[in-house]
Amino acid sequence: MRAAFRPGRRACGRGGGFMNGGAAGFTNSVLVEKVILVLLLLGFLASIGLVLAPFVVALLFGSIIAIAGWPLRARLTKLGIGVGTTATLLLLGVVALVAVPILAFAPRLTVQVATVFDYARDWAANAPRPPLWLHDLPLVGDRVFAWWADAVGAQAPLRNLLEPYAEPIRRFLVGAATGVGESLLQLILALAIATMFWARGDVLGFTLVRALRRLGGDRMAGLAVLTANAVRGVFYGVVGTALAQAAAMGLGLYIAGVPGALPLAFVTLLLAVSQIGGPFVNLVWVGAAYYLYHAGQTGLPLWFMIAWGIMVGMLDNVLKPMLIGATMDLPLTLIIVGVFGGFLAFGFLGLFIGPVLIAIAYTLLVAWMAGPFDAPESP
Known part of the structure; x- marks a missing residue:
């Protein structure tokens, strides 16, 4: 068995x-x-x-414009203006302030920037000797005369140091000017996206906050608000200040009768938004003042250009702390990295997208290390 x-x-x-x-x-x-x-x-x-x-640049820039203009949108809707009307008004405002000037001046901007740079390079190569009346200035006259003579001398160390970089700088300026025209399509798409956000922003904002709260609770939901604040802080502080300086410089040059006001204003914009070129903004109005003096206009136009240029140079120290300091404390090095990295990655519009993305990353990192925080209802 x-x-x-x-x-x-x-x-x-x-x-x-x-x-x-x-x-x-x-x-x-x-x-x-x-x-x-x-x-x-x-x-x-x-x-x-x-x-x-193909729409990444337009999506990013359109989102930035929409977030930056959201406080104005909120004020208009509180006044009883409809959401659709508000979005249309904001679109018309941005078109009038940004799109129309670009459409009007972009086709000639590249040639004008190249011409202005070539003129400045030729002037630097044959810089005139300092005028004798500098000796008559009290206290600093002799020093200024000696510094000018050394700076324009044939063996000037600074001149010999900067000369090899003239052509790369020219290519960068011309490339940036060319990028303005090439970014027109992306700018139009960005404005359309921003208008959509202004029209449907309430629903999108609450949906985003609820989705983030479901994924990670109140802590993650609060990241949407922090991101919006970071976008507005950097866009107002960096981009807004640079645009204000460029517009003011162009207006002053035009009033003083200096030729090439548009390309010089564009160069001012590039110098101001790059953050490392802030001191060089003063060279724009100093060169314009010297042009007026050399042309014999030593009266009101010259003194107006000097006073106006000093005011434009001080805008950076006045506006930026007011606009960016109240929202966040972003290291200058990160802004510079964002500006140049954005330009290399996205072209001309990347000058404005790059620092915003870096600011968002920095803000979220600081918030993550700081601990829990309260989450508002919407960004």
């Missing part, structure tokens, strides 16, 4: 092994199905990325 039952036990053992093998095969099949689903999902997301890739 025992011997009769032994084969059955062996058969039962073989059957158990077959069942275990079937379970393992089923598990492997489920794993393969999950891998296939993940690959399909990744492929789907990659396809969406390819579709949206």
Whole structure:
């Protein structure tokens, strides 16, 4: 009897092994199905990325414009103006202040910037000797005369040091001017996206906050508000200050009768937004003042240009702390990295997108290290 039952036990053992093998095969099949689903999902997301890739710059810049203009949008809606009307008014304002000037001046900007730079380089190569009347200035006259003579001398160390960089600087300025015209399509798309956000921003904002709260609680929901504050702080402080300086410089040059007011204002914008070129903004109005003096206009135009240029140079120290200091404390090095990195990555509009993205990353990092915080209802 025992011997009769032994084969059955062996058969039962073989059957158990077959069942275990079937379970393992089923598990492997489920794993393969999950891998296939993940690959399909990744492929789907990659396809969406390819579709949206041409519009990345427009999406980023449009979102920045919408967030920057949101406080004004909120004020207009509180006055009883409809959401659609408010979005239309904001769009018309941005078009009048930004799009129309770019459309009007972009076709000639590249040639004008190249001409102004070539003129400045030729002037520097044949810089005139200092006037003798500098000796008559009290206290500093002799020093200024000696400094000027050394600076324009044939063996001037500074001149010899900067001369090899003249052509790279020229290419950068001309490339930035060319990028203005090439960014027109992206700018138009960005304005359309910003208008959509202004029209549907309430729903989008609350939806975003609820989604983030569901993913990570109140702490993650608060990140949306911090991000919006970072965008506004940097856009107002860096971009707004640079635009104000450029506009004021161009207006002063035009009033004083200095030729090339538009390209010089554009150069002022590049110097101001780069943060490292702030002191060089003064060279624009100093050169303009010297042009007026050399042209014999030593009266009101010259003194107006000097006073106006000093005021433009001081705007950076007055506006930026008011606009960016109240919102965040972003290191200057990060702003510089964002400006040049954004330009290399996204072109001309990257000058404004780059520092904003860096500011968002920095703000979120600081908030994460600081601990929990309260989450407002909407950004």
